[in-house]
Amino acid sequence: MTWSIVAREPETGHLAIAVATRFFAVGSIVPHIRGGIGAVATQAFASPLYGIDGLAMLAAGHTPTEILQALSARDEGREQRQFHLIDSKGNSAAFTGARCIDWAGHLVDDNVSVAGNMLAGPQVIAETLATFKKTTGKPLAERLLEAMRAGEHAGGDKRGKQSAALVIYRDQDYAWLNIRVDDSADPLAELERLYAVAQERYLHVAETMPTRQNPSGMTDRREIDERIAALEAARIAEGRPSASFATAPVPS
DSSP states (O other), X not given: OEXXXXXXXXXXXXXXXXXXXXXXXXXXXXXXXXXXXXXEEEEESOOHHHHHHHHHHHHTTOOHHHHHHHHHHTOTTGGGEEEEEEETTSOEEEEEOTTSOXXXXXXXXXXXXXXXXXXXXXXXXXXXXXXXXXXXXXXXXXXXXXXXXXXXXXXOBTTOOOEEEEEEEOSSSSOSEEEEEOSOSSHHHHHHHHHHHXXXXXXXXXXXXXXXXXXXXXXXXXXXXXXXXXXXXHHHHHTOOOSSSSOOOOOO
């Protein structure tokens, strides 16, 4: 009931999943990521265990192909499942069960895979993948959103639209960006709006958060305040509207 893209940015090692569907709260089920380890999307008749156990096996050193074989072999419901995954080196694997509802299938390429079921046709994942590949050089979030839009324009989920999600992990155990639209007439448009809002303040604050390498993070607010103020001034000078409904101060 879903199509998704799982990707690794080779220049940074950042891992990401974008997903959309005609189903409620897809972001609570499909995406599973661990920074520096890998990413797994579990869909169709989804089993969250594919995501949980898949990441544990990636952390233990198993390859995506080994994980695909192991998880599907133990599951008698596998022919109704679909999942795809990528490791920290960009190796991917994908599985589409024979009983997934048409159209269903997947495509695997360097540092990326796309999979979907109950779609308008194979062009959905083909356009998603092609758009992702031709947007190399843009920020990862923008590439994923553009790719999903292309898939939607190619027909998307044949039942319609309802929810979408975008999750990006850098090298930490927490997400750098995790935004969801659980119930909307146009979830990808709302996801794009949320990403624009995140760029106003949230993602700048995210740069200050503690990491394993720097457990103290950035505690001097001046630098981040100055950066946000400069971007806001540039936005006003260019006549660009704010993406958010209301401005809010940087959290203290």
